Amino acid sequence: MNEETAPRTAFEDxxxxxxxxxxxxxxxxxxxxxxxxxxxxxxxTHLADVLTGWLHEDSGxxxxxxxxxxxxxxxxHVHLPALDYxxxxxxxxxxxxxxxxxxxxxxxxxxxxxxxxxxx
Amino acid sequence: xxxxxxxPGASHRDTRATYQCPGATYQRTSATHQPTxxxxxxxxxxxxxxPIQYVLGSTPDRPGPVPHHRSDATGGRRLAAPVQxxxxxxxxxxxxxxxxxxxxxxxxxxxQSAIVDQFATRNVTVVTGSLPPGVDAEFxxxxxxxxxxxxxxxxxxxxxxxxxxxxxxxxxxxxETAYSEVFDFLDDxxxxxxxRRQMLxxxxxxxxxxxxxGEGTLYVGFQNRRALEQQTNxxxxxxxxxxxxxxxxxxxxxxxxxxxxxRVTSSSATEIGQFWFVLYxxxxxxxxxxxxVAEERDAGRYYGFWTYDPAxxxxxxxxxxxxxxxx
Numbered sequence: 529m530n531e532e533t534a535p536r537t538a539f540e541d542x543x544x545x546x547x548x549x550x551x552x553x554x555x556x557x558x559x560x561x562x563x564x565x566x567x568x569x570x571x572x573t574h575l576a577d578v579l580t581g582w583l584h585e586d587s588g589x590x591x592x593x594x595x596x597x598x599x600x601x602x603x604x605h606v607h608l609p610a611l612d613y614x615x616x617x618x619x620x621x622x623x624x625x626x627x628x629x630x631x632x633x634x635x636x637x638x639x640x641x642x643x644x645x646x647x648x
Numbered sequence: 649x650x651x652x653x654x655x656p657g658a659s660h661r662d663t664r665a666t667y668q669c670p671g672a673t674y675q676r677t678s679a680t681h682q683p684t685x686x687x688x689x690x691x692x693x694x695x696x697x698x699p700i701q702y703v704l705g706s707t708p709d710r711p712g713p714v715p716h717h718r719s720d721a722t723g724g725r726r727l728a729a730p731v732q733x734x735x736x737x738x739x740x741x742x743x744x745x746x747x748x749x750x751x752x753x754x755x756x757x758x759x760q761s762a763i764v765d766q767f768a769t770r771n772v773t774v775v776t777g778s779l780p781p782g783v784d785a786e787f788x789x790x791x792x793x794x795x796x797x798x799x800x801x802x803x804x805x806x807x808x809x810x811x812x813x814x815x816x817x818x819x820x821x822x823x824e825t826a827y828s829e830v831f832d833f834l835d836d837x838x839x840x841x842x843x844r845r846q847m848l849x850x851x852x853x854x855x856x857x858x859x860x861x862g863e864g865t866l867y868v869g870f871q872n873r874r875a876l877e878q879q880t881n882x883x884x885x886x887x888x889x890x891x892x893x894x895x896x897x898x899x900x901x902x903x904x905x906x907x908x909x910x911r912v913t914s915s916s917a918t919e920i921g922q923f924w925f926v927l928y929x930x931x932x933x934x935x936x937x938x939x940x941v942a943e944e945r946d947a948g949r950y951y952g953f954w955t956y957d958p959a960x961x962x963x964x965x966x967x968x969x970x971x972x973x974x975x
Contacts, residue, residue: 562783566778566779576797577789578755578779580800581755581789581800582779584801585787585802585803586802588802590799590801591799591801596797
């Protein structure tokens with residue numbers, strides 16, 4: 529039995545669900561989805577800039593370039609590849625741009641609930 | 649970029665944790681200036697630049713230290729005015745500062761025209777960014793001349809910084825904000841039309857910093873005798889606090905004692921009469937140095953800059969001490 533013939537659908541589904549909830553648990557990923565939904569296409573650097581300001585908005589601190597670079601690094605290496613894998617965004621590694629993808633309705637429902645909690 | 653980063657044991661909500669990538673560890677670091685253990689400034693051993701004249705216009709080959717007379721608040725003689733360089737390269741200096749123009753990118757669902765108005769006379773461009781509908785977050789991204797990210801902060805914090813207390817520092821409570829961190833990216837801010845109230849507010853901001861630190865020296869210039877007369881009680885109080893001292897410079901004659909730690913230097917040098925300046929040497933701590941230098945171009949309208957750049961403040965203090973004393 530090789531990989532191509534293996535009955536993996538159920539396993540894949542469960543893995544996919546785990547990935548979905550895992551990624552939605554990440555503030556950077558959620559804020560990325562919210563922000564990108566309002567934009568046609570956004571540059572990775574600009575996305576990192578905005579998320580840095582947004583996530584620290586009520587912290588009382590002044591963020592630095594180091595903060596922004598760390599967030600950009602996480603977006604590039606972790607969150608955008610994961611969101612792109614799930615089809616929630618389209619991440620162009622070459623151009624370093626992010627655009628809207630397809631978010632299933634049940635995922636959107638979870639996002640909306642989390643949005644209420646995050647932004648209230 | 650290389651392989652994906654690992655995020656060991658970090659809370660999902662903690663965006664400030666340590667992240668480890670192959671070959672590198674990324675930690676939150678501060679871009680603020682670190683305190684130094686160097687002693688308080690004791691005056692330069694060699695010729696120092698003349699920053700006030702440099703920034704606001706000067707000739708490169710100015711004379712050395714000029715004659716001056718300092719009274720120790722008991723009055724005394726007054727020497728002839730020193731030779732002053734022409735104020736002709738102002739535009740060149742301004743262009744250099746203009747080249748470092750920053751941009752404030754405001755994110756808010758509410759009308760922020762007040763902030764736009766507030767910066768109308770400053771060397772800053774204000775633009776607005778957009779967030780998704782329904783988001784009530786308010787923050788500002790500060791960008792450099794090339795549009796690069798310099799820093800960000802919440803609008804509440806930003807407003808607090810932009811509203812320096814007008815009242816004297818000794819009735820203020822401690823603020824939570826660390827000024828050195830906040831103002832790191834607002835060093836050398838140019839302003840072009842401060843009124844007297846704004847000048848006093850910024851002056852109080854600098855005095856407040858000195859008051860909190862409780863040591864070091866304030867260097868303050870008064871355009872005329874009347875301006876100093878109105879502030880003598882302020883500096884008497886400041887200089888009586890902790891180990892603070894005040895070196896006051898006035899273009900008119902002065903023979904009134906103000907306090908033990910207050911010295912008044914009377915000089916007819918052009919720049920003393922021309923500029924309103926307040927410099928705090930940080931009391932041995934570079935991160936506490938700050939200053940304001942401004943020229944009254946039209947009646948009641950001031951043009952100049954304020955700075956939290958330790959090196960620039962040190963240069964300005966060095967210039968004052970070399971030129972007018974104390975040695």
